[in-house]
Structure formats: structure tokens, C-alpha cells
Amino acid sequence: MSLLRIDSVYKNFGGLQALFDVSMNLEEGSISALIGPNGSGKTTLFNVITKIIPHDSGEIFFAGERIDQLPAYLIPARGIARTFQIVSLFRESLVWENVASGAFSKTRAGILSILFRIPRMRAEERRIKERTMEIIRYLGIEQLAERPAGMLPFGQQRLVELGRALISEPNMVLLDEPFSGLNPHESEILQEKVLEIRNQGITVLFVEHEMKTVMKLADRITVLNFGQKIAEGSPDEIRNNPQVIEVYLGKETEIV
Amino acid sequence: MSEKGFNYKDRARVVVVVCFIFLIALLFPLFSSPQVMNLAILGLIGAILTLGLNVFFGYCGQINFGAAGFFALGGYGVALLEEYLKIPFIISLPLAVIFSGIVVSLVSLFLVRLRGHSLALGTLAFSLAVYTSVARGFKNVTGGEDGINLKPLLLFDGSPVGEWFFYYLALATVVACCWLSWTLRKSRVGRAMTEIAQNELAALSFGVNISKYLRLGLILNSLMAGVAGGIFVKWIGWISPEYFGLMPNIIIVLALVVGGVGSIAGAVVGGIFIYILPQLMIRFAEISVLTYGVILCLSLLFLPRGIVGEIFNLYYTHRTKLNVSQSEGE
Numbered sequence: 338m339s340l341l342r343i344d345s346v347y348k349n350f351g352g353l354q355a356l357f358d359v360s361m362n363l364e365e366g367s368i369s370a371l372i373g374p375n376g377s378g379k380t381t382l383f384n385v386i387t388k389i390i391p392h393d394s395g396e397i398f399f400a401g402e403r404i405d406q407l408p409a410y411l412i413p414a415r416g417i418a419r420t421f422q423i424v425s426l427f428r429e430s431l432v433w434e435n436v437a438s439g440a441f442s443k444t445r446a447g448i449l450s451i452l453f454r455i456p457r458m459r460a461e462e463r464r465i466k467e468r469t470m471e472i473i474r475y476l477g478i479e480q481l482a483e484r485p486a487g488m489l490p491f492g493q494q495r496l497v498e499l500g501r502a503l504i505s506e507p508n509m510v511l512l513d514e515p516f517s518g519l520n521p522h523e524s525e526i527l528q529e530k531v532l533e534i535r536n537q538g539i540t541v542l543f544v545e546h547e548m549k550t551v552m553k554l555a556d557r558i559t560v561l562n563f564g565q566k567i568a569e570g571s572p573d574e575i576r577n578n579p580q581v582i583e584v585y586l587g588k589e590t591e592i593v
Numbered sequence: 594m595s596e597k598g599f600n601y602k603d604r605a606r607v608v609v610v611v612c613f614i615f616l617i618a619l620l621f622p623l624f625s626s627p628q629v630m631n632l633a634i635l636g637l638i639g640a641i642l643t644l645g646l647n648v649f650f651g652y653c654g655q656i657n658f659g660a661a662g663f664f665a666l667g668g669y670g671v672a673l674l675e676e677y678l679k680i681p682f683i684i685s686l687p688l689a690v691i692f693s694g695i696v697v698s699l700v701s702l703f704l705v706r707l708r709g710h711s712l713a714l715g716t717l718a719f720s721l722a723v724y725t726s727v728a729r730g731f732k733n734v735t736g737g738e739d740g741i742n743l744k745p746l747l748l749f750d751g752s753p754v755g756e757w758f759f760y761y762l763a764l765a766t767v768v769a770c771c772w773l774s775w776t777l778r779k780s781r782v783g784r785a786m787t788e789i790a791q792n793e794l795a796a797l798s799f800g801v802n803i804s805k806y807l808r809l810g811l812i813l814n815s816l817m818a819g820v821a822g823g824i825f826v827k828w829i830g831w832i833s834p835e836y837f838g839l840m841p842n843i844i845i846v847l848a849l850v851v852g853g854v855g856s857i858a859g860a861v862v863g864g865i866f867i868y869i870l871p872q873l874m875i876r877f878a879e880i881s882v883l884t885y886g887v888i889l890c891l892s893l894l895f896l897p898r899g900i901v902g903e904i905f906n907l908y909y910t911h912r913t914k915l916n917v918s919q920s921e922g923e
Binding site: 387389408409410411412413414418419421425426427428429430434437438439440441442444446447448451452454458461462465501505 | 773776777779780781782783784785787788791792794795796797798799800801802803809
């Protein structure tokens with residue numbers, strides 16, 4: 338069953354066509370990769386899905402519900418979580434606070450119940466804290482939980498971002514270049530996590546430039562070029578698609 | 594392993610220090626002259642104002658040069674309710690605070706669309722609009738520059754209350770504001786506010802309705818400042834626009850910056866210090882603006898984290914050194 342359906346989305350920045358008639362289908366429980374040269378509209382597509390930037394036309398459906406007319410702050414509650422190309426942690430907040438912030442859309446306590454510390458609010462806060470610690474243990478960074486997130490090495494900041502996306506138990510995670518800037522060992526760990534996430538039934542859409550990683554992880558690959566979708570298919574189909582080879586992989590290159 | 598964070602030992606120390614300070618504050622009227630008491634009341638009112646600003650400036654990370662406007666709303670609320678409707682202070686104070694909150698919840702609809710310099714000017718414009726309204730626009734009602742005299746607050750036996758009443762009222766309000774700030778900061782809403790301050794896009798991506806929580810921060814700011822205004826006018830028995838012009842706005846921001854932005858203890862220390870200071874050097878009243886300038890420059894140069902922030906930092910550095918020398922000795 339298709340979880341995310343993007344129907345003919347357009348987005349212009351001034352005269353620049355960032356997205357031109359992009360359509361996409363994401364099967365539930367699959368890992369899909371979005372590839373393409375720099376400036377081909379991959380991050381723009383992520384931002385359009387999460388409503389961070391408004392699109393010009395087209396429709397986006399998530400789990401059968403049209404989401405492209407919702408305000409951005411309601412998107413996470415529908416079950417979509419994301420990470421950013423440029424790590425966007427709350428640098429002065431502690432690591433556990435960063436992870437807990439991902440659960441914001443799943444918690445309810447309003448200002449009055451907080452100021453009067455009613456029991457339901459305290460129970461909710463305890464539940465967030467426990468769940469946060471579970472996630473932090475899962476990521477293997479429990480000794481860093483009380484540190485400001487900005488003081489962590491880069492690789493671990495990426496893990497915190499992943500934790501922040503996972504804590505809300507989303508149906509789909511959008512990972513924007515999650516492996517960039519990681520050393521091979523860290524990248525290996527994160528790839529394992531991505532596979533584990535999928536095995537828990539979470540649909541994954543990720544952007545990545547390293548073709549080896551893409552071929553290893555992805556069930557389906559979508560290729561963008563200058564805001565247009567030029568190919569879509571299984572890793573094998575993409576590997577042998579002449580147009581993809583021409584614009585992205587480079588001519589006459591052996592692909593692993 | 595030296596953690597730059599709070600552990601249980603630190604927490605215990607903080608509790609002991611806070612309890613000690615609170616005990617001294619409780620017993621303070623026993624060994625103080627009326628002059629000293631009045632000084633303390635002024636300091637505590639300054640602390641309430643600064644604690645209010647700390648919610649919007651410290652937690653939400655948005656500049657606010659209009660806090661004296663909120664202060665004026667609370668003060669004029671109490672004064673007008675008493676002057677025209679003869680409502681006793683115990684009822685007019687909460688009504689004035691609610692009035693201040695309602696006005697600011699409307700104005701905030703526009704203000705939270707601004708950021709940075711525009712927000713600084715927008716909040717300042719609001720404060721000056723309040724000032725001009727009470728000084729000129731509604732002169733017939735507010736008495737303009739002449740102000741309004743308030744009757745002294747009476748005890749049950751008909752004698753006027755002493756300084757101790759306003760002292761304990763202000764102290765209780767400071768404690769309540771500290772408690773509210775603390776419980777807010779530890780909650781999902783407080784975390785959302787600090788997230789907005791650090792990275793709006795990331796906060797939005799995880800479901801924080803930015804303008805809702807900025808408005809909430811501004812309203813909480815106005816409620817605290819409104820209480821401060823109400824207590825202030827009843828205490829000095831008179832209200833006039835001169836307390837709410839341009840300079841008071843800047844002084845509140847100065848107090849928070851000197852104390853430590855984003856820190857509850859910093860807001861209390863900064864508020865008390867900056868509000869008492871001009872009274873201590875009343876002989877040099879004509880250079881008081883200059884003094885504020887010098888204090889701001891010095892604190893930005895030498896205490897960038899504010900008084901309290903620097904003390905905590907010194908403590909952490911000291912403890913880290915201790916831990917290092919201990920582990921080297923082993």
C-alpha cells in the first residue's frame with residue numbers, strides 16, 4: 338500500500354524551477370532513496386513534504402489524507418519526522434532535551450496544567466523522560482545525555498538527530514544526507530540503524546550521494562535533475578538507465 | 594570524568610543556598626529600618642519585572658523593549674479601578690493583571706510576526722503608545738502628567754499597613770514567579786520556547802506552533818510585569834507616566850543582561866541590583882544614565898554570561914580543575 342503519494346508538485350523560486358511536475362509513490366515499509374546532482378531539488382522536495390516551504394501546485398497525500406494544506410506544525414502529528422542536511426540540533430539544550438523535543442507533537446500538557454503541575458502533566462513528563470532514555474540507550478550515547486548537544490562530535494550529533502526523529506514513533510522518516518560527513522565506521526553504524534528502523538515497519542526516504550550506500554540500502558530509487566524526475570526504479574534499473582548515467586553517474590563509469 | 598552539567602551534589606547545594614537566602618529574606622524586616630525596607634521592596638519589584646522579561650527574552654530568545662508598557666498596564670489598572678470604581682486592592686490587583694494579559698494577548702498577534710530589530714522597535718513602540726495614551730490621549734481619565742493619587746492600604750483596624758506588607762507581598766510574588774519560571778522551563782512548553790530561540794525551523798519541523806508559543810511567552814511576561822506594576826503603584830501611593838517612559842524599558846533589559854539572560858537566579862540578582870543601585874547613589878542622580886551605560890559596557894566585556902552565569906561558570910571550572918588534579922593524584 339502506498340503511504341506517501343506526491344502528485345505533480347511544482348515549486349518555483351523566482352525564475353528557478355526547483356520542482357517541476359514531480360510525482361512519487363512510497364510503499365509502506367520500504368526504503369527509498371532520492372538522488373540527483375546538487376541543486377536538483379532533493380532538499381526542496383523534503384521541505385515541501387514537511388510544509389517548511391509552501392509549494393506552488395500539486396497534491397501530497399499521506400496515509401490517504403491530503404497533507405499539503407496543513408500548517409507545518411501539524412505535519413509531525415501525522416507521523417512524519419525528519420533530519421536535516423545541515424545538522425540542526427538545539428545546540429545549547431542537553432542531548433536528552435533534544436531527543437525529547439521530537440516527542441512534542443505526541444504530548445498534550447498545556448500551559449495551565451504545567452504551571453499548576455497537575456499529576457497528569459507530571460506523569461506525561463515522566464513518560465517522555467523514560468522514552469527518551471530508551472532511545473538514547475538504543476543509539477548508544479547514554480553517557481552523553483546530560484551534555485549540551487552542540488559540544489558533541491559531529492557523528493554523534495547525527496545520531497541525536499536520528500533519535501529526535503524516532504522518538505515520536507513516526508510512520509515515515511525523511512533523512513536528508515544522513516551519512517554525509519561521517520567516517521566509514523560511523524556511517525556503517527548509521528546504515529545498520531536505518532535497516533533496523535525499516536524492520537520496525539517505519540518507511541524511510543533518504544537523500545544520499547554515495548552510490549554504494551544507496552545501492553545497498555534502497556529498495557527503490559528516484560532520480561531528480563533540475564527539479565524534474567528523470568528516472569525511478571529498483572537499484573538495478575537505475576544502475577543501467579542511460580539517462581541517469583549521463584546526468585548523474587558520469588559517462589562510461591563502472592558502477593559498483 | 595568531569596561533566597559540565599548538574600549532578601545531585603550540585604542540586605543539593607543549590608537547594609541549601611536557596612533555602613538560606615529565603616530564610617534571610619523572611620527575617621529581613623526584623624532588623625531593617627523603614628528606609629532599608631523601601632529599598633528592598635523596590636529591588637523585589639525590579640526582580641519580578643526582570644523575571645517576567647526572562648520568559649520572553651531568556652526562554653523564547655526574543656528581544657522585548659516594551660516591558661515597562663506591561664508594567665504601566667498593571668499599574669494604571671489598579672489605579673483606575675480604585676479611582677473610579679472604588680474596587681479594593683485585593684480585587685483590583687488580579688483584575689489589573691488580567692487586563693494587562695488581555696491587552697498584550699491582542700497586541701502580541703502582531704508583535705510575534707516580527708523578529709530581531711523589528712521586534713525590538715515594535716515592542717518599544719507598544720510601550721511608548723501606552724505611555725502617550727496615559728500621558729496625553731486619555732488625559733481626562735488618567736490625569737496626564739499629574740497622575741493619580743491612591744489611598745493608603747488599610748488594615749482591618751483602620752490603620753495604614755506598614756512597609757512589611759508590601760515587602761512580603763513582593764517577596765511572595767518573586768517566589769511565585771521563580772517557581773512558575775522553573776516549572777515552565779522543565780516542561781515541554783519551556784523546552785519548545787528555548788527551541789524556538791535556538792532554531793525556529795527545527796522547532797517547527799517537530800510540531801511547535803511558533804507564534805502560539807511566542808505569544809504565550811509574551812503574555813506570561815505581561816502577567817508578571819502587571820503584578821509588579823500593581824504592587825508598585827499601591828506601595829508608592831501615586832501613579833504617573835514618568836515611571837513608564839523610554840528609560841524604564843531599557844533598564845529592565847539591562848537588569849536581565851547584567852544578571853544573566855535565561856537564568857532565574859540571574860533575573861532576581863540583576864533585577865534587585867539594577868533597581869536598588871540608583872537609590873544608593875542618589876547624590877549623583879544626574880549621572881545615573883551614564884552609570885547604566887558604564888555598567889552595561891563593563892558587564893558585556895567582563896561578564897558576558899551575566900553575574901550569575903559567570904559564578905556558575907567559575908564553579909564548574911573550579912570543580913573540573915579539582916577533578917583533574919584528583920585523578921592525576923591517583
